[in-house]
Amino acid sequence: MNQKxxxxxxxxxxxxxxxxxxxxxDGIDAAIIExxxxxxxxxxxxxxxxxxxxxxxxxxxxxxxxxxVDQICHMxxxxxxxxxxxxxxxxxxxxxxxxxxxxxxxxxxxxxxxPLGRTVNGRKIRSTLQIGEPSIIAERTGITTVADFRxxxxxxxxEGAPLVPFAxxxxxxxxxxxxxxxxxxxxxxxxxxxxxxxxxxxxxxxxGPGNMIIDxxxxxxxxxxxKYDEGGKLASRxxxxxxxxxxxxxxxxxxxxxxxxxxxxxxGVQFTDELYRQxxxxxxxxxxxxxxxxxxxxxxxxxxxxRFLPAKIDEMILCGGGAWNETLIGHLRLQxxxxxxxxxxxxxxxxxxxxAISFAILAYATIKGVANNVPSATGAKKxxxxxKIIP
Amino acid sequence: MNQKxxxxxxxxxxxxxxxxxxxxxDGIDAAIIExxxxxxxxxxxxxxxxxxxxxxxxxxxxxxxxxxVDQICHMxxxxxxxxxxxxxxxxxxxxxxxxxxxxxxxxxxxxxxxPLGRTVNGRKIRSTLQIGEPSIIAERTGITTVADFRxxxxxxxxEGAPLVPFAxxxxxxxxxxxxxxxxxxxxxxxxxxxxxxxxxxxxxxxxGPGNMIIDxxxxxxxxxxxKYDEGGKLASRxxxxxxxxxxxxxxxxxxxxxxxxxxxxxxGVQFTDELYRQxxxxxxxxxxxxxxxxxxxxxxxxxxxxRFLPAKIDEMILCGGGAWNETLIGHLRLQxxxxxxxxxxxxxxxxxxxxAISFAILAYATIKGVANNVPSATGAKKxxxxxKIIP
Numbered sequence: 001m002n003q004k005x006x007x008x009x010x011x012x013x014x015x016x017x018x019x020x021x022x023x024x025x026d027g028i029d030a031a032i033i034e035x036x037x038x039x040x041x042x043x044x045x046x047x048x049x050x051x052x053x054x055x056x057x058x059x060x061x062x063x064x065x066x067x068x069v070d071q072i073c074h075m076x077x078x079x080x081x082x083x084x085x086x087x088x089x090x091x092x093x094x095x096x097x098x099x100x101x102x103x104x105x106x107x108x109x110x111x112x113x114x115p116l117g118r119t120v121n122g123r124k125i126r127s128t129l130q131i132g133e134p135s136i137i138a139e140r141t142g143i144t145t146v147a148d149f150r151x152x153x154x155x156x157x158x159e160g161a162p163l164v165p166f167a168x169x170x171x172x173x174x175x176x177x178x179x180x181x182x183x184x185x186x187x188x189x190x191x192x193x194x195x196x197x198x199x200x201x202x203x204x205x206x207x208g209p210g211n212m213i214i215d216x217x218x219x220x221x222x223x224x225x226x227k228y229d230e231g232g233k234l235a236s237r238x239x240x241x242x243x244x245x246x247x248x249x250x251x252x253x254x255x256x257x258x259x260x261x262x263x264x265x266x267x268g269v270q271f272t273d274e275l276y277r278q279x280x281x282x283x284x285x286x287x288x289x290x291x292x293x294x295x296x297x298x299x300x301x302x303x304x305x306x307r308f309l310p311a312k313i314d315e316m317i318l319c320g321g322g323a324w325n326e327t328l329i330g331h332l333r334l335q336x337x338x339x340x341x342x343x344x345x346x347x348x349x350x351x352x353x354x355x356a357i358s359f360a361i362l363a364y365a366t367i368k369g370v371a372n373n374v375p376s377a378t379g380a381k382k383x384x385x386x387x388k389i390i391p
Numbered sequence: 392m393n394q395k396x397x398x399x400x401x402x403x404x405x406x407x408x409x410x411x412x413x414x415x416x417d418g419i420d421a422a423i424i425e426x427x428x429x430x431x432x433x434x435x436x437x438x439x440x441x442x443x444x445x446x447x448x449x450x451x452x453x454x455x456x457x458x459x460v461d462q463i464c465h466m467x468x469x470x471x472x473x474x475x476x477x478x479x480x481x482x483x484x485x486x487x488x489x490x491x492x493x494x495x496x497x498x499x500x501x502x503x504x505x506p507l508g509r510t511v512n513g514r515k516i517r518s519t520l521q522i523g524e525p526s527i528i529a530e531r532t533g534i535t536t537v538a539d540f541r542x543x544x545x546x547x548x549x550e551g552a553p554l555v556p557f558a559x560x561x562x563x564x565x566x567x568x569x570x571x572x573x574x575x576x577x578x579x580x581x582x583x584x585x586x587x588x589x590x591x592x593x594x595x596x597x598x599g600p601g602n603m604i605i606d607x608x609x610x611x612x613x614x615x616x617x618k619y620d621e622g623g624k625l626a627s628r629x630x631x632x633x634x635x636x637x638x639x640x641x642x643x644x645x646x647x648x649x650x651x652x653x654x655x656x657x658x659g660v661q662f663t664d665e666l667y668r669q670x671x672x673x674x675x676x677x678x679x680x681x682x683x684x685x686x687x688x689x690x691x692x693x694x695x696x697x698r699f700l701p702a703k704i705d706e707m708i709l710c711g712g713g714a715w716n717e718t719l720i721g722h723l724r725l726q727x728x729x730x731x732x733x734x735x736x737x738x739x740x741x742x743x744x745x746x747a748i749s750f751a752i753l754a755y756a757t758i759k760g761v762a763n764n765v766p767s768a769t770g771a772k773k774x775x776x777x778x779k780i781i782p
Contacts, residue, residue: 006397009397064461069452069458069503070455071455072458072463073502073503073504073520077516077517077542080546081516113464127467128464129463135539135779139547147779148779151524155471155530155531156530384530385782388538388781389782391776
């Protein structure tokens with residue numbers, strides 16, 4: 001079996017699958033690419049939504065109050081099965097034989113992330129927890145799998161996130177143009193690629209909420225009937241409440257210097273529910289709340305660029321679900337007038353597939369023994385090879 | 392880095408460390424061995440007790456009611472640090488340079504184990520959960536680490552336990568003597584090695600409680616001041632309550648055919664506390680309760696031998712904490728008159744070190760690409776290479 005690992009190490013061009021589920025826990029992104037260390041050829045992509053019941057079960061794991069060890073144990077294996085099924089299904093639909101896929105990179109589903117750590121006997125213990133058992137994925141597919149990328153970065157003093165900058169650099173760095181890769185998932189994160197820069201020049205961090213607050217607001221507005229604001233249409237009809245917008249901007253996260261990462265712990269259901277109650281109490285209409293939350297989310301991104309990036313941004317390349325929110329993009333264009341704001345589609349890469357592609361690329365590096373964290377992004381003290389290899 | 396993995400694969404004789412913490416969560420067993428595929432040379436061994444507070448924290452994780460995702464996430468990394476420290480400390484004390492150790496096999500700390508699974512959409516999902524983040528161990532020691540052995544066996548339909556039979560066979564199988572390796576940890580498990588048998592002849596399963604019930608009883612008797620019955624002295628002073636002993640023997644686990652495994656879910660604190668209350672209510676003295684529990688534990692082992700092993704046992708080789716309980720051993724000798732009951736010490740292997748040695752041996756097999764589960768022991772449908780490799 002490990003003969004196979006040896007052979008993988010020796011080959012340059014590999015067919016690699018990437019599996020990923022983000023903080024929103026919408027479903028599993030599965031991508032199959034061909035990669036030779038620089039150029040990506042996307043062969044197939046699909047987002048397989050979690051069944052509603054599973055999604056609810058995952059949400060229960062996020063919260064210390066409702067989480068239980070028996071459920072975490074069970075869901076780890078159940079999600080492993082679902083991750084494997086997502087890939088098997090994708091390969092079948094696209095007539096790609098599983099046996100032609102050399103390697104899988106699986107991020108799993110984050111259920112907890114404590115990048116700042118907790119102090120024990122004067123020592124800071126950072127931690128993160130992803131589930132979606134990779135032994136199941138490797139066994140069901142018969143493909144060597146690399147998973148659990150975040151812990152090794154934490155082991156060298158990093159926050160374990162963000163990890164995609166490594167892939168961003170390989171795919172998008174440009175000799176004469178400074179670029180920002182802006183992913184807007186549940187949480188939004190950017191990667192700064194300076195014109196002609198090296199990996200050492202990369203800056204990458206979570207700018208703050210992505211779709212997390214917007215999606216929850218919609219869900220509250222529609223009593224769960226709607227999960228997201230399609231195209232940003234609903235937000236476009238509301239009025240921004242400037243008083244509250246200013247209030248929201250005071251959150252200390254936006255002043256904290258990168259590297260930094262955040263998650264559901266800060267901008268999750270609790271945060272939005274509390275705000276929503278206060279807004280309603282003040283007589284603000286749901287549509288105006290949504291408009292304000294959308295403007296706020298856009299501001300967090302623009303503000304991060306203004307405050308922390310060292311030079312003019314020539315191009316901002318959007319990906320993630322938020323790249324379809326026209327109202328959000330409109331705000332970004334207004335707030336960053338010198339920057340060309342485009343979506344990743346314009347660069348020939350399906351933006352929805354970008355995260356999954358990134359974990360395929362990370363797995364490729366791991367199997368090659370190439371260090372694949374970006375210390376300037378995670379705060380790690382050194383470069384390391386991330387992940388666990390399941391032969 | 393993975394160059395290193397390649398080199399490991401090529402060498403026959405390796406210096407390997409094994410790290411393990413059992414269901415009792417007493418502490419971390421750390422062993423360093425030299426191994427060439429058959430003969431073990433134990434270079435160093437130590438059991439590093441968990442600090443009391445940590446032990447209490449671990450116990451909180453065992454129970455669905457008191458477990459929380461934030462604690463599980465945190466403790467995974469904290470135990471990773473403690474596992475690493477245990478090995479670093481052992482190496483230092485014995486003047487073995489860390490750089491001379493080629494490989495680590497870490498079992499981690501089981502916090503939940505559901506070998507029979509839970510049915511989801513008509514499909515059985517088995518699961519198990521070990522913590523003690525191996526990325527931390529690999530980083531702190533600079534040694535390639537193999538960990539998380541159980542999930543891959545579960546992926547092929549096994550119960551993920553027991554895993555030590557693979558090591559037992561390599562170390563103890565004999566041409567003319569049938570042997571039982573009997574480990575008495577928190578849970579007790581045996582490995583049947585038929586005289587002149589092959590790996591296919593191995594039977595291995597959890598016989599039932601090991602020290603789990605005895606230790607908890609002592610703790611209740613002494614209000615937490617004593618953790619175990621040293622040498623079985625206290626039990627030797629009590630009277631066995633035959634009525635209750637017969638009652639206890641009715642537990643259906645003892646009739647269930649192997650392969651089977653069990654844990655704290657069945658014979659844990661809840662089980663003992665409930666029994667203890669009932670005994671006390673009936674006016675039975677604490678010493679008599681302990682005597683009965685000790686006789687019961689011995690019976691579960693002897694009964695498993697009588698009921699499930701296919702031939703006469705020439706030798707029973709004891710290891711684990713229970714191998715020091717003279718009262719328990721006395722019961723075993725009485726109940727198995729045709730069998731020579733000895734401790735592993737008599738065979739030149741420190742019985743306390745046996746479990747840690749086993750995980751060093753399992754890691755050796757994984758890195759060599761040798762299938763290292765025993766399907767007749769776990770119920771798995773096929774032989775697989777267990778574990779995740781952290782380069």
